[in-house]
Amino acid sequence: QGQLVESGGGSVQAGGSLRLSCVAFGYTYRNRCMGWFRQTPGKQREGVATIYNGGINTNYADSVKGRFTISQDNATNTVYLQMSSLKPEDTAMYYCAASIRYTYGDCLSRTDNYWGQGTQVTVSS
Numbered sequence: 001q002g003q004l005v006e007s008g009g010g011s012v013q014a015g016g017s018l019r020l021s022c023v024a025f026g027y028t029y030r031n032r033c034m035g036w037f038r039q040t041p042g043k044q045r046e047g048v049a050t051i052y053n054g055g056i057n058t059n060y061a062d063s064v065k066g067r068f069t070i071s072q073d074n075a076t077n078t079v080y081l082q083m084s085s086l087k088p089e090d091t092a093m094y095y096c097a098a099s100i101r102y103t104y105g106d107c108l109s110r111t112d113n114y115w116g117q118g119t120q121v122t123v124s125s
Contacts, residue, residue, distance in 0.1 A: 002026035002114065004096040009119030012086055016123070020081040022096030022116060029072060029079075030054065033099040033107035036070065036081045038092035038121075045095065047108035049081055052099075059108045063089070086123045093118045 004027070008020040020036065035050030049070035050059045058070055069082040079096065096116035099107045107113060 002098075004098060004114060004116035006094065006096045006116045006119040009094060009121045011122045011124065014087055014123055014125050016086050017082070017084045018086065018121060020083065020094055020096075020119060020121075022079040022081075024077045024079070024096075024098065027077075027098055027114070029074060029077065031102040031104065033097075033103055033105065033110075033113075034072065034079045035097045035107055035113075036079075037095045037097050037113075037115075038090075039095065039118075040092045045111060047110070048094070050106055050108045051079065052106055053104045057106070059106050061108070083121070086121075088123045088125050090121060091123050092121060094121050095119075 003025040005023045033052035036048045039045040055072045067085045071080045095118045097113040
């Protein structure tokens with residue numbers, strides 16, 4: 001069955017960088033929206049970054065624009081999230097996401113996706 005496996009989380013000081021990876025098993029990226037979401041206690045899971053329309057388009061939450069970059073390696077079926085200039089506010093559980101339906105559209109605001117198990121990112125001040 002399809003599975004999304006995240007890695008790369010950890011603890012880092014403010015201003016540091018982390019690179020998250022999501023390997024998709026049993027999914028195809030074609031005609032799907034792929035992305036990264038994060039969730040903190042008491043809050044709804046929110047979209048951080050997405051890549052869609054065959055990898056042509058990307059979208060980011062305002063809070064991470066200019067600091068995070070999403071990319072996709074079709075050869076390895078992997079989606080990356082390069083996070084730089086990390087802030088304590090970025091602390092959250094980060095989840096890889098894939099749209100359930102085939103779509104050329106964005107999924108940054110969608111909550112009905114397939115999800116990975118999550119990887120914790122903790123940024124200290």
